[in-house]
Each structure stands twice: as structure tokens, then as C-alpha cells.
Amino acid sequence: MIEGKGLGGKKIHRVNTSLTNKVSSKLNRLATACNMKPTTLAGILIEKGLSNVQLVNDLQKEYCTQAAYKVVIINNEYVLCGREDI
DSSP states (O other): OTTTTTTTOOOOOOOOOOOOOOHHHHHHHHHHTSSSOOHHHHHHHHHHHHOOOOOHHHHHHHHHHOGGGGEEETEEEEEOSSSSSS
């Protein structure tokens, strides 16, 4: 399926997260301050985070255990950089 084609801007993938009470409280307060639902704000935060090169690099430095799956962002696209067979 071509992403976005004929969907009218609908979201088609759902991601469930488990938040601590403290993080949930922060999300709810920020959502209230921004006049939006917490799930909408969480989606925006995820989108912005996944587009942030520095954040992606920092997360990979801290948590990446398989060099073959390390990604770099080029023109806002994720490209595998650790694969030697490509």
C-alpha cells in the first residue's frame, strides 16, 4: 500500500505505549497546555523525535546493539548504514 494514497490523511498504524505515572502526568499537562488530546500530542512528539537527527543518533549510541541495523537520516529518510552486503 502506498502510504497516504487514498487515505484522506488518516493514520493507519497504532502503537501502544506503557507510560509511568510521572510521564503520563507530564504528557497530560503538556497536552492540556497545548489544547490537544494526549494521544495526539504523543503522535506529534514521536514524529518530531524520529525526524530529529541528533535524537536518533543519541538513542543509537545509547541503545544500538546491532551495527547492521544502525540508521542514518538522509533527506528525511532512514537508511541502513551498518550493512556490508548492500
